[in-house]
Each structure stands twice: as structure tokens, then as C-alpha cells.
Amino acid sequence: MSFEKTFAEILDLLLDGVISLEEIERSIEKPRFMNHGDLAFPCFQLARTLRKPPVMIAEELSHQLQNRGDDSFERIVAAGGYVNAFLNKSKTSKKVLTEILEKQNSYGNLNLGKGSTVTIDLSSPNIAKPFSMGHLRSTVIGNSLSLILEKCGYKPVKINHLGDWGTQFGKLITAYKLWGSEEKVKETPIKELLALYVKFHEAAERQPELEQDGRDWFRRLENGDKEALQLWEWFREESLKEFKKIYDLMGIGFDSYAGEAFYNDKMEKIVELLEKKGLLEESDGAQVVRLDEAGLPPCLIKKSDGATLYSTRDLAAAKYRYDEYASAKSLYVVGNEQSLHFKQLKAVLAKIGFDWANGLIHIPFGMMLKDGKKMSTRKGKVVLLEEVLKDSILLAQKNIEEKNPYLHLKAETAEAVGTGAIIFHDLKNFRMNDIEFSLEDMLKVEGETGPYVQYTNARAQSILRKASFNKQNVQIHLNGEADWPVITELLGFPEAVKRAVENSDPSQIAKYVLDLAQAFNKYYGEVRILEENEGKQSRLALVQSVSIVLEEGLRLLGIKSPKEM
């Protein structure tokens, strides 16, 4: 049982129904300052009903609690309208460390999902385009979310909804036929295909008829034209090879690579269904579903030339996922700029009469900006993730040579630290914030960074190696001085996991892990852990627990924890 709950319950006994237990629990907070204790209950809201000043209420309550409180609390005092509770440090320390050592990385697990399946749409890069920094966000947020969901009792299914269909391929084929060379594409596929794509858009500004050529080629592709299909397959294959290199580097896998093209033969049914329900209307030659009652602009289903659109494929995909995976929820980790699209998607599904449309949840995130503006593939204004990762790993390598030249597993460690820096940089802030691209910021290894957390863990591991800690039969006695801030951080891990899953917010874990690392580094600076005295085993239990939680936190972010660095 949590200490908040114990505190709430003994308060509830005294308050005798003036406010409910739930209300008490909700208003219990963590004081900002250590000298105010570990838990606080503000009495201001009681002042009116009890018709007494809050200071007096707090004093009365704390006075009565002193005798009644069990030994969970060291003392309970009133201070300016608050009842402040100080946890019994030695008992709490013993309890939390024992729990962590026993549960290991399952400490903080929740069973919210009860085994239900959740599909997660993530990463979803566009074929024939480079893997940009923008896709990085969806990839790392989605990956972390799936790990967090798994920890909370869900069964995540990661779907990489590849952008492998659409008018862009018509444009690309047009460009390839005009200016492309087979050798060049074979040599550096993504680079060459991107160059063609950019050239197309440059040329189309002067020759607008090219746009029509592009649309024509896409229609031929949809109609199964052999030449178009061959080129498309080739582009797709080459692109996928390159993407897999990046996923391997980041240690991310998927349960499905069913991209847009996968739904080509599944769209007709949805369109028929819309027709049958009389939801389809013609508008300027195109087929649309009107959504006035939801206060949304109409959703385009078919273009005037009969070709399908993004929305059409997403409708088919949503239905397929529900049918195939029986998913209770379906998450879409897709940029903020597509919010309207997902509102429309849900509205159309609801209009068809699918009650599961409610389970569709768009997890939006802010954009990666360059010079304050959105990056645009069309203008070739992109930063390539692969190069950023390479730079970061190289820097990690350099740091290892400088700081720990005799390290074993140098290459492996550099990879873990280099990618860790990039992933952490993306996850540490709330997802809705736009991020101005800055290589300098991403490569930082000091302060609030992934390498800082990894380093903290490596320090802890180093101590454990030297002491060969044995967790059996440890008598844990901590004095609750230097170690107390670390203990309270450890205590907070389950709450951090809960916040992360409830808000679909991996940054909660990142922030937590930083706080824990900071608390531990401070402790490390103040206390000689390996000193031979009666407290040594207890201190080692603390170090071991910190390492377990740091590693688990990093794991939930999709970051590795090297034992040495």
C-alpha cells in the first residue's frame, strides 16, 4: 500500500466524512521543500465547512494524528494551514529497497491493460524519401509508448505504416523517366530518388503540366500498369533496405510493415460501404463524405479522376486493424499537423456506425523545425537521421578514447551512447513542443542528456563490480540523511510510469530518470559508499536499486544501459 493512501486513510478517520476519502487523496501533495516533509495535506478548503481558520484545523489534525498515526510516519506537524507528514525513513527505505531488489525490472509494473491489444502506428517513413528527423520523432515516441504500454499490461502491436503509395510515386516515375539513370539509383538509391523528387518540383513550377503527368502515372500505377509497378517495387525495396539499417542501429523492431499499398485491395469495400449507407456525395467531381454535424470540413474519399487518397487508405487500414488484431485501442503516433485528418477519420468511421471508432487515438507531436520553419522534402530541405546518428556515435567514440581508453566493447558502447543521446534528446521534452533542429544540442553529453543518465548507471555498476554485492540476507539500515532524497526518488518511479501511460507521454520517464540520476550523483559525491563499516551492505542495496530503476527507465525509452562507459 502506498504511503499517500495510508496518510489519506488516517486523515479520513479524523475528518469523519467532512470530505470524501477520494477528495483527501486528491488534495494530498508532495511539498516542494524537503523541510516541509514528504506528504502534505492543505486545510484551506475545509475552512469554510468547518468555519475555522485553516491554521487551526491543521494544528488540531496534526495534534490528533500524532497519537493515532502508525509507525509509517516519523512525525506529523502543522505548518501554515498544512498538515505535513514525515515518513519513517528507516522503515520506508527498507521497504522500497527490498521491493526493488525482489521485483527487479518489474518494479513499477501496472496492470491497467489486463492483456488487451493496442495497435500503434509509428515511424511510417515515405518510400523513396530519406529518413528525416521528422520521422525520428514518430519512431522514438511510438517505440517508447509501446514499451510503456507493455509494462502496464497491454499487448502492443507496432505497425510501420510505410508511405509506399500515393501521387508522389506518379511524380517520381515521371521524374525518373525524364532524367533518371538506373546506375545512379542503384548506387545511392535514396539520395538519387530524392534528387529526382526535388527536381520534379523545381521543374513543375515552370511547367505545371508535369503535375498532370505525375497524376497520370499514379493512376496507371493504381490500374496495375506493368512498367509503373516494376519501378514502384524497385524503389520500395531499395528504400526499405536503408530504413532497416537505421532501425537496427536504434534497436527498434516492428510487428508489421503493412504500408499504404497493402490496403489497395481493401479500399473498395469501404467505399462500397460508404455508398451503401448513402454517405458519399459528389462535389466538384470528387467523392466526399460531409461532416457538417461534427463541425468538420468534408473528408475526401476519391479524386475526380477516380484515384484514391490518404483518407481512403486510412479508413481501410483502421478497419483492417480492428478486424485483424481485435485491438481495444488504436494509437497513431503522427505529427500534430495531421490532427484534422484524424478527426475526420474518426468522424467518418463513427458515421458508418463503427462503435470502435472511439478507440482511435491520435498521439500528436510537434514538428522538427529548421530555421523556425517546417522542413520540406519537396525543396530538399531535410536533415538525414542516418548522418546525425553517425555523428553522435563518432562523438561517443571520441569521448571514450579520452575518458576511458581501456574500455572493453568500445564500438558497442559508442553505439549505445551515441544513439542514446539522440533518442533521449527527442524524448525528454513534452511531445507537443516543436523542436528547432540543432545538431549541437543533440550531441550534448553533459547535463540533462541520455549519456548523463547512462554514465550515472555506469558509475553505479562500477561500484557494484568492486563490492560484489550479494542481495541475499541484506539487513537494510539507512540513516535517512544523505540517502533520503534518493529513496524518495525511487519511491516515485511507479507514479512516473503511471503518468507516462495515462498521458501517452514518454517524457515523464525521461524526466524521472534525470531526477533519479541527479539525486544519485549528489549522493555519490557526499558518501563514500565502499567504506568498510556496518552500513556498507545497505548502501550497496541502494546503489543496486538505483541501477535497476535507471536501467528500467532507460529501457522504457528505448535506450541501452552499458555497464561501463
Add this chain to the structure above:
RNA sequence: GUCUCAGUAGCUCAGUAGGAUAGAGCAACAGUUUCCUAAACUGUAGGUCGGAGGUUCGAAUCCUCUCUGGGACGCCA
């Protein structure tokens, strides 16, 4: 024009189902290594929480208006 996201220290951001003295990191300056990894730690300095009203015992947090920036608003995804 409509909708949406954001605005907190020089920079990057925490803190927002209202609560005590608004916190970190970076950058700056001053320190700490005969001692468990200095990718660390300690200290100094730095704030009209975009602005104006309102609700409240209490507002960075809630409401209204407003300013600034990003984005989305039919045949791209």
C-alpha cells in the same frame, strides 16, 4: 478568415484536474580529483511566468479578451 498548438531566466525546457519561497540543464563566473569513472559534484548570478481583465482564501496553472509565432483548413501525406 476558421480551427489548432505553443509563449516561463540570455538559450533549451520542467512545473498546469489551483496551493507554501516559480525550478532544472546549457552558456557565464568561482570552486572540488593523493578518494568508489570529473560524461560528475558544490556555489554565485540570472524571472513584470507574452499582455489586460475576471473567478478564488490562494492563479504560471481555470474563464474571457488580446498580442506574437508555428501548423492545418478538398483532389499531397
